[in-house]
Amino acid sequence: MSSPAAPRDQFLRLLAEALAAGAWHKLTLGKPRGTDPTxxxxxxxxxxxxxxxxxQFLWRHDTRDITKNHPPAAALREIAALLGPVFHxxxxxxxxxxxxxEFNKKGEPRLTAGKAAAPAATAGPTxxxxxxxxxxPDSQRWLQALGVTTAAGIPREGMADKxxxxxxxxxxxxxxxxxxxxxxxxxxxIADMGCGKGYLTFAAADYFNLVAGRPANVLGIESRAELAxxxxxxxxxxGRTCLxxxxxxxxxxxxxxxxxxxxxxxCDTATDDALFRGIQSGARLIVVAPCCQKELxxxxxxxxxxxxxxxQGIFAERHAEFATDALRALLLEWAGYDTKVFEFIASGHTxxxxxxSAVKRPATDATVRREDSARAVRELAAFYGITSQALARHLSxxxxxxxxxxxxx
Numbered sequence: 001m002s003s004p005a006a007p008r009d010q011f012l013r014l015l016a017e018a019l020a021a022g023a024w025h026k027l028t029l030g031k032p033r034g035t036d037p038t039x040x041x042x043x044x045x046x047x048x049x050x051x052x053x054x055x056q057f058l059w060r061h062d063t064r065d066i067t068k069n070h071p072p073a074a075a076l077r078e079i080a081a082l083l084g085p086v087f088h089x090x091x092x093x094x095x096x097x098x099x100x101x102e103f104n105k106k107g108e109p110r111l112t113a114g115k116a117a118a119p120a121a122t123a124g125p126t127x128x129x130x131x132x133x134x135x136x137p138d139s140q141r142w143l144q145a146l147g148v149t150t151a152a153g154i155p156r157e158g159m160a161d162k163x164x165x166x167x168x169x170x171x172x173x174x175x176x177x178x179x180x181x182x183x184x185x186x187x188x189x190i191a192d193m194g195c196g197k198g199y200l201t202f203a204a205a206d207y208f209n210l211v212a213g214r215p216a217n218v219l220g221i222e223s224r225a226e227l228a229x230x231x232x233x234x235x236x237x238x239g240r241t242c243l244x245x246x247x248x249x250x251x252x253x254x255x256x257x258x259x260x261x262x263x264x265x266x267c268d269t270a271t272d273d274a275l276f277r278g279i280q281s282g283a284r285l286i287v288v289a290p291c292c293q294k295e296l297x298x299x300x301x302x303x304x305x306x307x308x309x310x311x312q313g314i315f316a317e318r319h320a321e322f323a324t325d326a327l328r329a330l331l332l333e334w335a336g337y338d339t340k341v342f343e344f345i346a347s348g349h350t351x352x353x354x355x356x357s358a359v360k361r362p363a364t365d366a367t368v369r370r371e372d373s374a375r376a377v378r379e380l381a382a383f384y385g386i387t388s389q390a391l392a393r394h395l396s397x398x399x400x401x402x403x404x405x406x407x408x409x
Contacts, residue, residue, distance in 0.1 A: 007111035011090060011101040012080055018094050019072040022046065022053055025093040029079070030178035031103070034086035038062040041175060042087070044075070084109075089178050093134075098211060102184075110184075114213025134170045135203060136210045141238040142202045146231070162199065168344065169200050169264070170207045172355065173287070177212070180285045180359050182259055187242075188216035193250045193263040193274040195220035198231040200264055205243045220245040221253045250274050255281045264289040264355075272390035275328060278358075279335045279395070286337065286358040289344050293324035301385025323384050325356060330380060331391050332358045334373035 018024040027044040038061040047056045047069065055075035059066040070078060083090055088103035098114045115136060143149045148159050148166070155163040182188055188208060192201040201220040208216035222228040225247035232245040246253075250266070250273040258281035263274030271290040278286040297320040302310060310316045329339045337358035344355035361369075374397075381387070381399040392399055 031088035269390035276394035
């Protein structure tokens with residue numbers, strides 16, 4: 001019988017072989033369990049320094065990033081010291097496959113492997129090996145069918161930003177999932193609310209099923225019936241049996257069970273509708289990219305010192321966006337989620353570049369944190385004179401109340 005440490009030892013052996021051969025694209029360490037509460041992930045990639053291979057470590061904290069470079073042998077020693085005591089998750093991406101080491105709540109390791117990720121063709125200097133593409137080659141079938149790329153796999157005119165956005169989304173999703181603790185004993189249930197043409201719905205389905213080796217049923221909700229039918233046809237023609245598109249609204253969508261909710265660029269209060277459905281369904285991970293945050297703009301009553309500046313339309317618009325999304329993040333914290341807000345893709349490619357992620361917390365530490373979060377929500381609302389907001393209404397959270405409301409059933 002193998003010892004409990006065998007999966008960890010096997011992972012380190014496979015990693016050592018990959019480092020020695022230079023046959024790896026990326027390594028991600030997640031699920032931090034160390035003494036530093038600000039440490040979130042470490043991302044590693046191969047680089048060339050003075051003509052010799054090195055491993056670049058990006059230590060990602062809440063408010064800062066630290067980069068260090070180590071030769072392969074030293075990198076392996078560093079990783080061995082981190083796996084288990086400091087991080088409970090590791091994902092290694094090689095040309096042949098992806099290898100994942102996960103520790104459960106009892107500290108027991110489990111090793112799994114999936115199909116290879118598809119790295120992008122590289123160009124430029126040797127110290128920059130290009131971005132890793134986490135979609136498999138077969139994704140080209142639906143990328144072409146949806147009009148993103150040509151038959152040769154090249155982005156069509158005007159679609160380069162969309163192509164980049166799709167790959168960036170999958171990269172971010174891989175990082176978020178690594179630290180979420182999604183179920184492993186059954187297929188995941190994923191919903192994309194207001195999915196539009198389904199670019200990211202297809203991408204999520206391929207990432208989980210063909211790259212991460214995590215079987216998943218993915219549902220796309222789209223209000224336009226003809227569009228939903230056309231992309232469902234593409235799903236069938238490209239063999240995506242795990243992928244289903246239905247016509248309907250976010251509010252009326254039937255969600256029997258939900259692990260991950262996605263809503264990218266759902267306009268104005270549609271983002272709030274999606275957030276509420278995720279909370280209501282108990283989703284472990286919620287990922288939204290808001291846009292057109294119009295609801296609060298007329299309500300805002302900012303501090304007098306800001307009034308002259310906010311007569312400029314662009315400042316007023318950005319201020320409304322900030323107030324809306326800050327309030328959403330705080331309401332999610334109150335509802336039992338740890339939230340992060342970050343740039344989805346560079347603003348030079350799209351102005352709609354904010355992403356908000358929320359990971360459901362264990363119920364054990366709810367009471368004190370909920371009281372603090374409720375207070376923060378009300379104080380922000382009071383500062384801006386906000387008396388009504390869509391997500392607060394869905395959650396029956398009275399913004400001016402002096403008591404902590406109960407979570408919806």
